[in-house]
Amino acid sequence: MLTLTSALQNTIRLYGGNRAIVDAEVELTWRDYGAGIARTAGMLRELGVDKGQRFGIVGRNSYRQAELINAGFWSGSVPVPVNYRLAPREIAAILDDAECRYLALDAAFAALLETPELQGWRERALFLEPGSYDDLKSAASPLSLVEAEEDDDALMLYTGGTTGRGKGVRLSHRNIVANALQIMRVLSPREDDVFLHTTPMFHAADMKSTIFTMFGAAHSYLPEFTPVALLGAIERYRVTVAGLIPTTILRLLDEPRFKDFDLSSLRLISYGTSPILPPLIRRTMAAFPGVDMQQFYGLTECSPYLSTLDQAAHRQALDGDEQVLSSAGRPLPGTDLRILDDTGNEVPCGQSGEIVVRGPQVTKGYHNRPQEQAAAYREHGFHTGDMGRLDENGYLYLLDRKRDIVITGGENVYTREVEEVLGQHPGVREVSVVGVPDAEYGEALFAVIVANPSWQPSGDELIDHCRPLIGGYKIPRKLAFVDALPKNALGKVLKQDLRETYGAKAGELESA
Structure with missing residues (x-):
């Protein structure tokens, strides 16, 4: 089945002795981590979060947040990771819109509960810290796995709205697992991989980690980015795959102490949000000898990926036509991606129009947003709001964004x-x-x-x-x-x- 519960269960059964978490605080096998997930799921139940109900998370990247998200999958409840960079009123609006039953947050954000907008959550909040969180989890009874259906909501992520109201994107188990399988070829996960979570876990891009879970690989978490912290994590935890953005790559290369770190374990840099110009690609590949580069394009509504510029395309482009490096690659397998004009007709190759898609990774819809849903989901598929064109070789070029x-x-x-x-x-x-x-x-x-x-x-x-x-x-x-x-x-x-x-x-x- 294409469910995260089935994926977790299989990983624990098949790769139980493999490392699951490689962190500053702990190192856990999948067997031990699975036991922690079951107990955390029991904790959620005892806090009153039942199957199908949602709970909010406001925190920096950590294995505790990951454990809580996986416990949501395990128990049938729905995690709602929230951008901690938002203002208190924006966070409160998301928690209310999602109808969250409980809130988990880092102790570093405790001051949020003192603000007028969020003080009402004091009695329904727990802190993701070594003391109180671990004590609460230890006291809970493990919950037996609640088998999900493929179309059940698994995760809700909020994306910005043109009117300032965020839209809750309902991602099903099938959406997330299907997209993980779609990107499997380009990421080539191995059970001895260590995937470093650098992208904030409230961001859809972090979901690329799902395929590494499915292959019994290990996860490590970067709470906050600085060039030295990221380089140090690669060296300390022998990271093999890291998801980065162009800004991060540039800051790493500009770090004066770059050469002081042993980065020999790294095999792949997966980047996104925008293409990287050829000179920076060359500089990056020279700085990370033997490391491949790969780009994704996507949206939260697509779990999140639609296309990829793979490792081979990067290497070939640097030896020939560099124009392809300005593209977002080719559509993923199982993705029907078309360029349509304003009347819904497909445009000829090379001409621009709106990117419209169908595929198993496309979300089931928005929460409480019937008008926005009707505007985005039409007879031709999901209208991304992005403008683009396809060339004669099937490469997608992004041109502009309709909604600014x-x-x-x-x-x-x-x-x-x-x-x-x-x-x-x-x-x-x-x-x-x-x-x-x-x-x-x-x-x-x-x-x-x-x-x-x-x-x-x-x-x-x-x-x-x-x-x-x-x-x-x-x-x-x-x-x-x-x-x-x-x-x-x-x-x-x-x-x-x-x-x-x-x-x-x-x-x-x-x-x-």
Whole structure:
């Protein structure tokens, strides 16, 4: 069966003596880890989280968070990992929308429970720390595996919304396991692998780890990224596969102590969020001799992957046509990916349109969002909102995003949400936010502001206004004040004009 319960059960049965967790605190076999998962599942039951009910998690990467997520799969309850970078009101809105029964959070985020928005969770919260969490788990009775059906909800992840309301994406057991099998060929998992979780576990990209679980490999967790911490983890835990983003790769290569670390265990760097230009590919492969590189493109709604530029394509491109390195690779097996125009007709090869997909990894839908679901799921399949084109060899090239999403440092940000927050400041008359190229983060948020004549706010003032209202990564760091925004005849701001005007000179503009 294509279920995570079946996958966990098989891994424990077939690879029980293999290492499952390789961590600073513990090293566990799959047999011992499985026993911990069953006891954690029992703890969830005793806390009142029943089958089909949801519980929230706010925490940095850790084996305890992974154990709790797996316990959700084991017990039939649904984990809802939440972005800890969000403002308290945003976290509260997600927990309420998901109808979570309980909340687990790192002790480092205990102050969240003192905020007006989240103080009501005090009586329904536990801390993911060595003392209280482990004591509570030890006191619980192990829960027998609750066998899931393939279409049961397994995980709910929240993605941003153009109106500022996050959408809960319902990912089924079948979605996640099917996508794991789809990416198996390119990741080539081995039972002696050590997969390093560098991507935050609230992010869909972390789900690539599922295939390593299915092959009895080990997992290690990086709580917080710094170049030295990541390089040190590779050396200490003999990591073989790491999932990175272009920003992270660049910071690793710029680390003065890079050559001080033994990175010989690493065999594969799997990257995503955006293509990497050929010079950086060459630099990375020179810095990591013998290490392959592989790229994924996807969305949360697709569990999350749709296409891949595999290792062979990287090597061939560097020996020949480098243009393919600007692509997102070819669609995964079992993925029906088409480029459609606004009338729903497939466009000829090489022409642009919206990327529309069908496949076993496509989510069953959104939670409590019937209108958004109807707009995204139509007769032709799931409309991604991304614009792209396919070349004659089946390579997918991403062109733009219909809903003005900006990807900065691997995080998705919807500009309308940022505009609404900035627009609440009394000194802002009009505002438009776009993404501009950034050497470190891929894209940076850029705000173009028309100030009220009676109040000329500074950049620092606007940032201070945003801090309590949205997550820090959503706050624009570059801005410009103008007399008027470019608009069409209907009064709609011409964002493409702003991108063209400010994108080329982003480095010269004011940073707040």
